[in-house]
Amino acid sequence: MTITTGVAIYLTLWWVVLFAVLPLGTVTHAEAGIDKRDGGDPGAPVDPKLKRKFLTTTWVSAVIFVILWAVLHFGLIQLPPIADPYGAG
Template sequence: MRWTSLLAIYVLFWAFSVFLVLPFGVRTSAEAGETAMPGTAESAPHEFSLKRVVTRTTIVATTLFVLFVANDHFGWITARSLDVVDVVNAVG
């Protein structure tokens, strides 16, 4: 696989991982024991740490990407192993 393809796939894994990681570790003002600022939603986060989100996202994305590349190299899961239609036709 070319390095440009690998880079594009990594960026996709990273973008997906942002949405996977974002809700973890978020506390509202009520959970933090603070009063909410007027005009904010009750579910708004009390503090947001972009550095923490980027670090966690990079760790998750890199782990998933390494598994993806290893699967591509070793062929653990192939498209044929996921073909349930062919299995159903062979049994019936």
């Protein structure tokens, strides 16, 4: 795995994990019993804690990436070669 491929895989993994982590631990205005008279969405989180979720996403993604790298590096799973779409080879 080249550095470019590793960075691309990590960033993709980071975004997937972020969308899995975002709904965890959120309390909406409706659940908290706060009236949104100004036209706000009652399903909006009261305190989204984004900094904490970004940090959680970063370390969870790093752990998953290290496991993926180790599996590929030590050959625990062999990926098939990608076929040449032009038939040369």
